[in-house]
Amino acid sequence: SAVISQKPSRDICQRGTSLTIQCQVDSQVTMMFWYRQQPGQSLTLIATANQGSEATYESGFVIDKFPISRPNLTFSTLTVSNMSPEDSSIYLCSVQGANTEAFFGQGTRLTVV
């Protein structure tokens, strides 16, 4: 299994501002994943981040709103840009194990006011 450190663990932000979430893994991984978890909902994949290339975004998510960096094999950031209350959610960083199982960070609980 992988140990994933995510920060901040929570934040309250003003609408119109941006927040960058950091994800650090204790081992080198090819792919890192960013999910959104809205209250009472399933996890929704935002994008897949590979080192050295642009992130691949899922339907409904765009780079301008959720820019992602992947500077090396152990680190990634997700920025939530120009936030609105609808962006209030838990954001989760994830990496994949040998049996395609997902390992998660502790999540970032974002509240936009």
Next chain:
Amino acid sequence: GEDVEQSLFLSVREGDSSVINCTYTDSSSTYLYWYKQEPGAGLQLLTYIFSNMDMKQDQRLTVLLNKKDKHLSLRIADTQTGDSAIYFCAESGGGSYIPTFGRGTSLIVHP
């Protein structure tokens, strides 16, 4: 697309067994997973089962898979208050390495 369904709530008495059920639609699923999410935390992988298995037991946890009916269950024996959490079912396979998650079942354990 793939779909994973779970009931949203389950309430049990401490010491009883809990059974959380899940159905999925992708007949080519290779792996099926159970995750636990405690308040304020990320998802913790509890256990997983290969699609060619019927059952997997790990201490108090028993996973049953009925591949024909595409039904997965998680049984927690001697349920404790510390088991109160949201339990997510997930599956992967069929050419996609990215798991599809259910909406989670909130397990409430009362004395």
